[in-house]
Amino acid sequence: MKPFTYARPNSAAEAVKAFAAAGRDARYIAGGTTLYDLMKLGIERPEHLIDVTAIRGLDRIETGGDRLRFEALAPMSAVAADPVVGRDYPVLAEALAKAASQQLRNMATVGGNLLQRTRCLYFRNGAGNPSSVGVYPCNKREPGAGCAAIGGLDRGQAVLGQSEACTAVSPGDWPVALTAMDAAVEVLGPSGARAIPIAELYRLPGATPHLEFMLAPGEMITAITVPKTPAGRRSTYHKIRDRESYAFALASAAVALEMEGERVTRAHIALGGVATRPWRATEAEQMLAGQPLTAAVSLAAGRAAFAGARPGRHNGFKIELGARTVADALMIAARRSA
Amino acid sequence: MPAAPFPERERIDARDKVLGATAYAADIPLPGLLYAMMVPATTPKGRVETVAVEGAMQVRGVVRVLTAFDFPALPGPPPTPATEIAYRGQPVALVVAETLEAAIEGAEAVRATYAGQAFVPLIDSPGAARELVQPKKAGNAQAAMAGAATTIEASYVSPAQHHNPMEMLSTTAVWRDGKLTIYEGTQSASLVRANVAIALHLDPAVVEVKSAQVGGAFGQKIPLQRQTPIVALAAILIGRPVKLVLPRAQIFHNAVFRPKSRHQVALGADAGGKLTAIRYDADHQQSRKGTLEPGYHESPPRMYGVADYDGTAAHVRIDTQDPGAMRAPYPHPAQFAFESAVDELAHKLGRDPVAFRLAHQATTDPISGNPLSSCFLNDCLTEGARRFGWERRPIAQGAMVEPDGTLVGWGVAAGGYPANVSPTIATLRVSADGRTRFAVAGHEMGQGIRTVIAQLLQRELDVDPARLEIAIGDTAAAPQHTTASSRGTVSVGAAVTAAAAKMRAAMAELIGQRSIAGNIHRQLATVRRPFLQVEVSTLGPGQDAGALDRLRAGARAAAGPEYPQFTSFSYIAHFVEVRVEPSTRRVRVPRVVSIADCGRVVSPRTAASQVRGGVVWAIGAALREETEVDPRFGGWLNADLADYVVPVNADIGDIDVGFVDRPDPLFNAVGSKGLGEVAMVGAAAAIANAVFHATGTRVRKMPLRIEDLL
Numbered sequence A: 001m002k003p004f005t006y007a008r009p010n011s012a013a014e015a016v017k018a019f020a021a022a023g024r025d026a027r028y029i030a031g032g033t034t035l036y037d038l039m040k041l042g043i044e045r046p047e048h049l050i051d052v053t054a055i056r057g058l059d060r061i062e063t064g065g066d067r068l069r070f071e072a073l074a075p076m077s078a079v080a081a082d083p084v085v086g087r088d089y090p091v092l093a094e095a096l097a098k099a100a101s102q103q104l105r106n107m108a109t110v111g112g113n114l115l116q117r118t119r120c121l122y123f124r125n126g127a128g129n130p131s132s133v134g135v136y137p138c139n140k141r142e143p144g145a146g147c148a149a150i151g152g153l154d155r156g157q158a159v160l161g162q163s164e165a166c167t168a169v170s171p172g173d174w175p176v177a178l179t180a181m182d183a184a185v186e187v188l189g190p191s192g193a194r195a196i197p198i199a200e201l202y203r204l205p206g207a208t209p210h211l212e213f214m215l216a217p218g219e220m221i222t223a224i225t226v227p228k229t230p231a232g233r234r235s236t237y238h239k240i241r242d243r244e245s246y247a248f249a250l251a252s253a254a255v256a257l258e259m260e261g262e263r264v265t266r267a268h269i270a271l272g273g274v275a276t277r278p279w280r281a282t283e284a285e286q287m288l289a290g291q292p293l294t295a296a297v298s299l300a301a302g303r304a305a306f307a308g309a310r311p312g313r314h315n316g317f318k319i320e321l322g323a324r325t326v327a328d329a330l331m332i333a334a335r336r337s338a
Numbered sequence B: 001m002p003a004a005p006f007p008e009r010e011r012i013d014a015r016d017k018v019l020g021a022t023a024y025a026a027d028i029p030l031p032g033l034l035y036a037m038m039v040p041a042t043t044p045k046g047r048v049e050t051v052a053v054e055g056a057m058q059v060r061g062v063v064r065v066l067t068a069f070d071f072p073a074l075p076g077p078p079p080t081p082a083t084e085i086a087y088r089g090q091p092v093a094l095v096v097a098e099t100l101e102a103a104i105e106g107a108e109a110v111r112a113t114y115a116g117q118a119f120v121p122l123i124d125s126p127g128a129a130r131e132l133v134q135p136k137k138a139g140n141a142q143a144a145m146a147g148a149a150t151t152i153e154a155s156y157v158s159p160a161q162h163h164n165p166m167e168m169l170s171t172t173a174v175w176r177d178g179k180l181t182i183y184e185g186t187q188s189a190s191l192v193r194a195n196v197a198i199a200l201h202l203d204p205a206v207v208e209v210k211s212a213q214v215g216g217a218f219g220q221k222i223p224l225q226r227q228t229p230i231v232a233l234a235a236i237l238i239g240r241p242v243k244l245v246l247p248r249a250q251i252f253h254n255a256v257f258r259p260k261s262r263h264q265v266a267l268g269a270d271a272g273g274k275l276t277a278i279r280y281d282a283d284h285q286q287s288r289k290g291t292l293e294p295g296y297h298e299s300p301p302r303m304y305g306v307a308d309y310d311g312t313a314a315h316v317r318i319d320t321q322d323p324g325a326m327r328a329p330y331p332h333p334a335q336f337a338f339e340s341a342v343d344e345l346a347h348k349l350g351r352d353p354v355a356f357r358l359a360h361q362a363t364t365d366p367i368s369g370n371p372l373s374s375c376f377l378n379d380c381l382t383e384g385a386r387r388f389g390w391e392r393r394p395i396a397q398g399a400m401v402e403p404d405g406t407l408v409g410w411g412v413a414a415g416g417y418p419a420n421v422s423p424t425i426a427t428l429r430v431s432a433d434g435r436t437r438f439a440v441a442g443h444e445m446g447q448g449i450r451t452v453i454a455q456l457l458q459r460e461l462d463v464d465p466a467r468l469e470i471a472i473g474d475t476a477a478a479p480q481h482t483t484a485s486s487r488g489t490v491s492v493g494a495a496v497t498a499a500a501a502k503m504r505a506a507m508a509e510l511i512g513q514r515s516i517a518g519n520i521h522r523q524l525a526t527v528r529r530p531f532l533q534v535e536v537s538t539l540g541p542g543q544d545a546g547a548l549d550r551l552r553a554g555a556r557a558a559a560g561p562e563y564p565q566f567t568s569f570s571y572i573a574h575f576v577e578v579r580v581e582p583s584t585r586r587v588r589v590p591r592v593v594s595i596a597d598c599g600r601v602v603s604p605r606t607a608a609s610q611v612r613g614g615v616v617w618a619i620g621a622a623l624r625e626e627t628e629v630d631p632r633f634g635g636w637l638n639a640d641l642a643d644y645v646v647p648v649n650a651d652i653g654d655i656d657v658g659f660v661d662r663p664d665p666l667f668n669a670v671g672s673k674g675l676g677e678v679a680m681v682g683a684a685a686a687i688a689n690a691v692f693h694a695t696g697t698r699v700r701k702m703p704l705r706i707e708d709l710l
């Protein structure tokens, strides 16, 4: 922990201005459920915090019209409990409800959630400060330092999208559901407002795992939009973890289906817990199109989703677990009525 | 003749706890308090070459930084900052500041350099040093094994684990008028006093330790905690009270932990299917100088009356902090192995695992040759089987399948735990104004020792419960035993009974032939006696007054489970249903039935809650908890509660708890034996046995995870 300044602007425009004035070592802070942790662990060391929670009217949940719109400051718990979201887009509600704990979801915002950082043990517990004790090299924390997770205790690490520099899993559940549902993120920055398809928000680690998001400095997330689709009702977020609740995914699948009779006309599938970014399972989606959804077909789709997976030392099981998770998710979604 | 059961009474501290009103050590408000943060070593082994504190001293609010050079040089490893680093996370410095934030910032600014040394991180790493201890033998197991008609042999692994009570390790020290007062959560206030006095060259008489409420301990708070003398010295040198609360990751690295252990078990049965031979070799992870014995042969020989037993045990010394006792330190891992093996043998014999166990009623202890004071394990098994509906269990594996493909399995296993006892010195004062004060040894760690004392006292004497003060966990109140090894209730129970008897005698003498109305307080008021006070001391079976001297000195004074005339154990049987998901193989535990034999149940409510808690612990141990070391770096990798996976509410199903509630005739006057640890013993094996019954897959290690069943 080191001293920082603290500002509490009243509008998004003011927040962006305050950020630009503060310069590089500024951070927005919303619920603070993960940023404060990272500060205590010596990973984030901001000089300036710009608290966006005093901004009024940036927490609306809009379900009319041809898209869903969730403003950035809406608490996870509020979106999870929204009756329309729950009925028409269970994949979204479940992804939120199965994350963290009720207390955290009451504090955490749907905007802040998108920018949470990996739970890789070596990343979080390795800065060697009094709160984390461990000292582990990490390219994400310290570019060029090396990666301790590679060749280490990598049970939790990614099997998809990893690089020579980093195998850290993208941890969030909500971004996985949003990826399956083709969401977009509205941002406001020093050079104005724009919308980013969620698929373009997240980077692969490549040689620069410390760069995680395609946001320009000072860009603030203001809202998330999801185009409406009839697939929403036949959807689910299926999450497998080491305990029944209050844990990140070992493997998860966000699935939504458009069907005609027994036949899938269009499938949305994204994977969590197994990849270095929210992972769209395009091959599996393509494979399902036009197929009758049987147990065998869904397992084949699950396998297709992991066709390109590469195991580490202790996480090979995630490939089979992930395939079965996708298969189960497909069957759960298919049983729901459109 | 079974005596009437003790009444169900609520916990006397429940309301305060629910309201958050209970004050733990770190909650005590003190004027002028300073805050401290410890600086952990960032090397797994080596020597501190320099410690630069200038950066820390420049942080606004930092008052002082203590390093190894501030401490008196002592022979042997002092529990203070040292220049020899034996494990990652060892204290290198203590930063003391006006605020917690400044202390943390200062601690981050301390820079130490080290001369690193090669280290041995794991028990299977090259350089791990095996050190055999005295074997435990009875009869001739070799011959019995050679003559066995059926044998099985397998090895089992129990991982390193950390206790993780909710209450963080903390110490608050006050130095005033030549007296040192320490507030901290401990199970051993007198031991802390004795050891702080040694570490700081103080007369123990000027040290008091207060631990009125402990937020969970489970063995973590038995030994002197690493930070205690460091914080005490800081308070002495600075002349202001100092408080340190260790961050969770530092607790993982400095507290004692359950060492990893390996268990090779061979069992032999004769042609009639009777268990006749046990060979059991155990070893465990140990630090270079640690003393926790590999005492895994406590329970297995005392379960089934097998005369021929051959046990070896060893330390495997590596570079780590000292391991220590964690709830059921030996019987939990040992019974996981042993009861899994018994299940394997019963399976090989084609026998029902309950019927197989019932055929082996133990009456004597083969190790000492003495009788067991009581063993109602068969009652536990019979009652548990009845409540669980065991007779409906198909003997084949994989035979119970739900329509959705979920595999259901039922498993059983038993546990035993030594019945221990500590000598006790207690003072009881009953006043005419309605107050009662009972001062005795004991630490309230949430297990309910105050409730037990109140329960027993009210049975013996007509005192006003609303004005009852129970002074425990305080070296100023009475010499404090180490509240561990499930000896708390038994030890204070003896003291309450003795004190009440002495009080009744004193009252009788005071009142003579008169008949005076009202409770004891009214009677005292009537005879114009402000108060009556009695002091008693009690001893365990076979103990002499030397035990009381050791108790006063904060040294080891307890006895058990082998007493001169008999051996005493508590027992339990667990019945578990597991459900294994067909595809992703998550294991759920929807119901458990646990029936315990702990002699008389003196406080039904807290007793049942001990068993429920023990079963929850076993569910954690069997399916989730392991502290992991990356051998390239040393230290603990998953040193936080997000990644050290304990069960949450949603993981826990129905736990039906029952008691035999028959008095032990020999062990003590109340007829009770310990409960807090036997509660979890065997339950992890019952889970693994149930998983075998569901899936046909035998997993011989904890934790059993999804990937073991995929």
Ligand SMILES: Cc1cc2nc3c(=O)[nH]c(=O)nc-3n(C[C@H](O)[C@H](O)[C@H](O)COP(=O)(O)OP(=O)(O)OC[C@H]3O[C@@H](n4cnc5c(N)ncnc54)[C@H](O)[C@@H]3O)c2cc1C
Pocket: A027, A028, A029, A030, A031, A032, A033, A034, A035, A036, A037, A052, A072, A076, A098, A099, A100, A101, A104, A107, A108, A109, A110, A111, A112, A113, A114, A115, A116, A171, A172, A173, A174, A219, A220, A221, A222, A246, A247, A248, A249, B642
């Ligand atoms: C114990 C625990 C368990 C958890 N389990 C799960 C889980 O199972 N699944 C899961 O998905 N998540 C889990 N989480 C993570 C949780 O969902 C996130 O912490 C939370 O969503 C972050 O939201 P916040 O508003 O608190 O963000 P903050 O902590 O305030 O901020 C997070 C990041 O986002 C940035 N930020 C915040 N708001 C904005 C904005 N409007 N524009 C631009 N940048 C912004 C901040 O600068 C910071 O970098 C868990 C967290 C904890 C502590």
